[in-house]
Every structure is written in structure tokens, then in C-alpha cells.
Amino acid sequence: MSDPMDFLLLTKGPLFNLAVTVFALGMAARILEILVNGRRPNYSEARGGQWLPGLRTVLTRSVADPGTFKRAPFNVVVGWLWHLGFIVTLLFFIPHIALIKSLLGLSWPGLPNPVVDLVTAVTLVALVATLVHRRTHRVKRRISTPEDYLVWTLVFLLVLSGYLAYNRIINPYPLALGLHILCAEVFLIVLPFTKLTHIFTVFIARWYNGASFGRRGVES
Amino acid sequence: MRVFEKNPLEKGLAERLREHGVSRRGFLKFCAATASMMALPPAMIPAIAAALERARRPSVIWLSFQECTGCTESLTRSHAPTVEDLILDLISLDYHHTLQAAAGEAAEAAREQAMRDNHGQYLLIVDGSLPGPDANPGYSTIAGVSNYSMLMEAVEGAAAVIAVGTCAAFGGLPAAAPNPTGAVSVMDLVKDKPVVNVSGCPPVPMVITGVLAHFLTFGRLPELDEYHRPLAFFGQSIHDRCYRRPFYDKGLFAETFDDAGARAGWCLYRLGCKGPSTYNACATMRWNAGTSWPIEAGHPCLGCAEPRFWDAGGFYVPLSVPTGPASDYLLAAGAVGAVAGAVVATKARGRAKEEAAVRQPVTVEELEQKL
Amino acid sequence: MSATMSGLPSIPVQVETPAGGGACHGNALAILHEVRHALERLISTGEATRIDLHALPFGAGDEAWLTALLGTGEVRATIEALGPTSVQETAIPGVWLVDYHNAEGQRLALHLEITCIPGILRTQCRELDTAVATLDTRLGAATPGGSRPLS
Ligand code: SF4
Numbered sequence A: 001m002s003d004p005m006d007f008l009l010l011t012k013g014p015l016f017n018l019a020v021t022v023f024a025l026g027m028a029a030r031i032l033e034i035l036v037n038g039r040r041p042n043y044s045e046a047r048g049g050q051w052l053p054g055l056r057t058v059l060t061r062s063v064a065d066p067g068t069f070k071r072a073p074f075n076v077v078v079g080w081l082w083h084l085g086f087i088v089t090l091l092f093f094i095p096h097i098a099l100i101k102s103l104l105g106l107s108w109p110g111l112p113n114p115v116v117d118l119v120t121a122v123t124l125v126a127l128v129a130t131l132v133h134r135r136t137h138r139v140k141r142r143i144s145t146p147e148d149y150l151v152w153t154l155v156f157l158l159v160l161s162g163y164l165a166y167n168r169i170i171n172p173y174p175l176a177l178g179l180h181i182l183c184a185e186v187f188l189i190v191l192p193f194t195k196l197t198h199i200f201t202v203f204i205a206r207w208y209n210g211a212s213f214g215r216r217g218v219e220s
Numbered sequence B: 001m002r003v004f005e006k007n008p009l010e011k012g013l014a015e016r017l018r019e020h021g022v023s024r025r026g027f028l029k030f031c032a033a034t035a036s037m038m039a040l041p042p043a044m045i046p047a048i049a050a051a052l053e054r055a056r057r058p059s060v061i062w063l064s065f066q067e068c069t070g071c072t073e074s075l076t077r078s079h080a081p082t083v084e085d086l087i088l089d090l091i092s093l094d095y096h097h098t099l100q101a102a103a104g105e106a107a108e109a110a111r112e113q114a115m116r117d118n119h120g121q122y123l124l125i126v127d128g129s130l131p132g133p134d135a136n137p138g139y140s141t142i143a144g145v146s147n148y149s150m151l152m153e154a155v156e157g158a159a160a161v162i163a164v165g166t167c168a169a170f171g172g173l174p175a176a177a178p179n180p181t182g183a184v185s186v187m188d189l190v191k192d193k194p195v196v197n198v199s200g201c202p203p204v205p206m207v208i209t210g211v212l213a214h215f216l217t218f219g220r221l222p223e224l225d226e227y228h229r230p231l232a233f234f235g236q237s238i239h240d241r242c243y244r245r246p247f248y249d250k251g252l253f254a255e256t257f258d259d260a261g262a263r264a265g266w267c268l269y270r271l272g273c274k275g276p277s278t279y280n281a282c283a284t285m286r287w288n289a290g291t292s293w294p295i296e297a298g299h300p301c302l303g304c305a306e307p308r309f310w311d312a313g314g315f316y317v318p319l320s321v322p323t324g325p326a327s328d329y330l331l332a333a334g335a336v337g338a339v340a341g342a343v344v345a346t347k348a349r350g351r352a353k354e355e356a357a358v359r360q361p362v363t364v365e366e367l368e369q370k371l
Numbered sequence C: 001m002s003a004t005m006s007g008l009p010s011i012p013v014q015v016e017t018p019a020g021g022g023a024c025h026g027n028a029l030a031i032l033h034e035v036r037h038a039l040e041r042l043i044s045t046g047e048a049t050r051i052d053l054h055a056l057p058f059g060a061g062d063e064a065w066l067t068a069l070l071g072t073g074e075v076r077a078t079i080e081a082l083g084p085t086s087v088q089e090t091a092i093p094g095v096w097l098v099d100y101h102n103a104e105g106q107r108l109a110l111h112l113e114i115t116c117i118p119g120i121l122r123t124q125c126r127e128l129d130t131a132v133a134t135l136d137t138r139l140g141a142a143t144p145g146g147s148r149p150l151s
């Protein structure tokens, strides 16, 4: 594809439809499967409610307890940093809001571009830090799988291409924007089939955990 | 490329102007206007003056194919210098079937004459796209000659070809899907001669004359980008030179055409502005003798100087929004996926239940016997 | 179609005129810094600078804001050559506004010149060759019986 505008139109048209289709098919199937399957029936007598403890765990598991923080401060701080940065840029950059509105009809106020730009830069640095940490930490290196690196690369490329496009570092712009959209499409397609699924399942999992604690009468 | 050597006895421009009673100051002023028109810094004015003093009139042949005459309309609104000056003093416009007085056979004869006399040296300007060699030539003809053969014949003896307007440069409206006439651009057909694309629908008038002035002044074509567009005019995007950019950077956007933001002159991104992906000179050269330009008038950029702009999604749809019906795909695929997931899970549950139903209790003794 | 039929009167039109001097979109500010550098250059090396104000991404009001800020100085001149050109010294010595128009009154170019005197105001040395001849012709026409070179 030699023509940047053709490339952009390809990513904005057919490729985007394809990515959205694969993503929606895969993700809906996975979530429905989880929900319908439910959990193994528990025949013991319930010692407490499930809903509240479930929700409480969604919260408490999201904030690291002091013990975890002491053992792995890097994981907690940097992990939080880039996750937050990713969500902020994804949900509060005006062009993204326009895109989401066109897809779902939902819209909300955005953040000024320089704020998003700064957050993106911090996210990029944090992402590099996580990779360095993963490679230098003995245990982490042992437990890392190829999938972990694949997921890291996808996330990093997605954020990086967005940063380059916004700051107009790659020229001409249709090429830069096309590359960013292409990264997003690969991300969407891969999402339902890798651990990226946690974007949608993390809270379900935490709720199940908390609910089962609640039922057993354990502190959630 | 030296096209001005055709008649060494012909006088240079400065001398001709002086004979017409134009003073030295008038000439310097003309040079200042020309520099402005070529988007060159004023520091270049002495060099431009020196070059223009020696400049000779190139012969220009202008062919119009599948077009709306908007580009010629635009050119005749070029104000610096006036088009009369341009035609009479700077170039020798030997054929332009809309502007010339002659018509019919006389006009075609003038074209053939100019092509013969200036073979290898004339400048060929084209506006409009044309049916490609494989398309039905009957879609567009002039004096019974197909656009394709007229172009190829004229290109043969041209020093360079300037494609004026998005149609000539990229196919434009005639080539928009489903492209019923099989329209192609000049650059699709001309491979062995330099092609300059002056895109825009229409191009900024000063850009058309600016390219001519550059050719005339320096005797060569200006530097071009990857789409063969002169960098001096197309080197930066609308967005990069837009005076509303500070609002974009601050995140202040007009949401509708008459809200408070629109009245305060905020950025038009959410109203579909294609300025970030469009490369043209509107933001600095402006329109209507430098009065204003679309974004200053409150309308988003349509992206008219870029290839395929007619097919690049709605004019009032933000640049980040996909061009296809992606939300339909999202919904349909989501529904199918949900059903599939539910079916698979239900089946699995059913199997688990069946197995639970036929499960036989086993005692320790029985197990020990089996082992 | 009448205006009422087209519903034109029902469209609320609101024109906002910024108070005094026009609005500044921040783009004119950068020019002032450029002018400052040019002035320093003029003072230290005598080198003159020309800035093409039409090549800048100005918004509505930016130009008015800039010219109002620069103010009006002591000299104002008009040159009649290929249409009027007005030369105006601003309140800042050495900073000139040169506004080129064609015979139809359309602006051809607008320059800021940072110099002691804009070149276009000077007599053009190239035209001195005709000076004596022109004077002699006029003298001849004014003196009955022809002219003699004065000694
Ligand atoms: S109006 Fe258009 S070109 Fe101007 S800053 Fe906004 S998006 Fe960019």
C-alpha cells in the first residue's frame, strides 16, 4: 500500500469492521460462556449474602493491601500508573470519545489534549519500565510466557502510535493515523483470545471471589 | 529544464514592463507580490527580481477534461498579479477553450499551431480527470477527440505537465465510487514527463499562479511532495497552520454550528474538520483576495486537496470515526457471539448434569476390589 | 423565493464583535518576538529584515491586534506604481508597515520591514539614467528657444 490516504481509508473502513466483528463475536461468546456456566453448585448452607461482599472484593482487590505493597511496590505503583494512563487516554481523548459516540451513541466530556498527551507520555515510560522490570527480575522472567510479551508489545505499539500521531512525528498524517488505527485493530482482534480479556473479566472474577467469601461467611 | 530559450531575442520581463511604463518601484512591488504568491520568504525578493528580469514567456496550453470549470473560475480570481497581467505578461496562454476568444476549428488550430511551434518546451496544464485507456472514450470528448488521445498527444511535446485541481491530480469527483466513467488522474497516465499536482477543489487561486510564477521565475519546477504537490504550498497541513489550533490544544471544541463555542471561534474537529489530514495552503494564502478562508468562516475543512476525499467519510463526521457501519457490525457480531457463548455453555452444563444423573456411588470396598 | 418563505428570518444570527483592536489568537505574539530579534540585528549589524504578514496563520482580528499594538509613527507615504502602496512607520522606530495594493484596490502583500528606510521609498538608482534627460526635456519645453546646458 503505497498511498497513505488509501491506507487510512482501508483502516477506517473494511479493516475496522473486521476488527470490531471479531472482537464482538469473541468477547460476547467468552463472557456469556462465563456467565451461563456460572460456578459449581455449592451445597453448603449459606452463612451470609453474596452481593455486597462481591462488590466489596471488586474494590478491595483493586487496591493493594499494605503487605502486597511492601513486597512489590514497583508492581503496584507502576502497574496502577500505566493502567490508569491507558484508561484515561482511551476514554477521555476527544477523538476517541467521538469514535465511541459513533459506535455506541454514548458520549461524555473529554480532557484537554495536552493533559492526555502528558498522560500518554507517562504511560509509555511506565510501560517501558514494566518491560525492563520483567526482564531483570529473576522470578518474573521465569514466569513470563511468549503471550506476555505479545500482549506487552501490542499495548505499547498502540499507545506509541497514538502518541506519534497526535504529536505529528510521523508524516504524512494519514499514514500516522492509519498506523494507530491498525494497531488498535490488531489489539481488538487479539483481545478476546489472550489475557487481554481481563479488561472485561477482571471485575466478574473479583465479584465471584467476593461472593464466595460472603457465602462462606469469610471476610471479603 | 530550460524552456525560456525559445526566442533569445525576446526581451526579459523587466524590460517589457518598463516599456509599458512600469517603473522600477512597480517592478519591485511586482516581485514582492510574486514572492508572496510563491510562498517564498521576502528575503528571496532580490533573487526573484534578478530572475524575473531575464524571464521569458513560456507558451502554455490548457486542456480541460471532466471538470466543472471551478478551477478556471478560481484562477480568474487570482489577484496578485491580476489574471490579465498573468496572461499577457507572464505567460503566453495559447489555448484555453474557456478563456480564449477563438472557438471551434480556429481554437483547435491554435492549439496545434502552439504545439508545433513550441515543441518540447510548452507547459501543459490540465484540469479535470479523464476516462482511462480502458474506459469508454465517449464519456468525454473535445472536437470529437477523446480526452485520452488529446492528452497523450499534447504530453508528447510538453516540457512539463501541471495537473490543476483534485480531479486532474487524483481523479476527484468523477473518480469517486463507483467511478462510472472509469476516470483516472493525469499522473496515472503520464509517466515520462514531470507532473506537478496542484490539488484542491478548486485549488487556491494564488497557488495556481504561484506554481506558474515559480516556473517562470526560476525556469524549473518547484520541489514536490510524494503526491507531486509543490512543498511550498502543500508542505504543511491545514491543522498545523490553523489559527484555531490553540483551541484544539486546549480542548475547546464547537459541538454544533451555532453553539457558544462556534461563536467564540473554537476548533471544528468535532464538526468533522479534516484539517489534520489535509495538506493545503488555505490557512495562510486564504481565499477571495486574502479575505478569509473556510475555517475562518466557521466551516470545517472538507479535505478537498487529498486523494479520494469524496470517499473518505461524511464531511461532518469527525476524522476519528470509521467510514463504514461499524456499530452495526459490533451489534450483530456481539449478538451472534453471545448466542454462541450461551449455547456452548448450556451444552456444557447439560453434559455435566447428565453425568451427575448417571453417577453411581462407589464404596471403598468396591474400589479396592477393582485395583 | 421570498426571505420569509425560505425561513431566513427565523434563523437566529448573532454577530459578535470583539471590543477594540480585534481578538488575539496568540499567533501575532510570535511575530512580535521575531520583530524584536530583527531590531537587535538591525542595531548590531545594520541588517534589515522583511516579514510577510500574509504568510502567517492569522485569525480574524490578529492583524488588527498587531497593527494596533505597533501603533502609528511620524512618517506616512504613498507610492503610485502598479497601484497604490502605503508605507507607514509604526510607533517603534525602525519598524515599518508596507501595504501593497493593486490598481483595483486588492491587497497584493503586507510586509513588516525592520529597517531605517524601506527600499521602495528610495529613488531607484537604476532610473537615474533617465533623470538628466527627463529634466532637460522639461527644461527645453519651459525655455523658449530651446535649452542650453547650464554651466
Ligand atoms: S479547526 Fe480543524 S484545522 Fe483548525 S485546529 Fe481544529 S481540527 Fe485543526
Ligand code: SF4
Binding pocket: B200, B201, B238, B278, B279, B280, B282, B294, B295, B300, B301, B302, B303, B304, B305
Ligand atoms: S479548507 Fe480544506 S476543504 Fe476548504 S478549500 Fe482548504 S483544503 Fe479544501
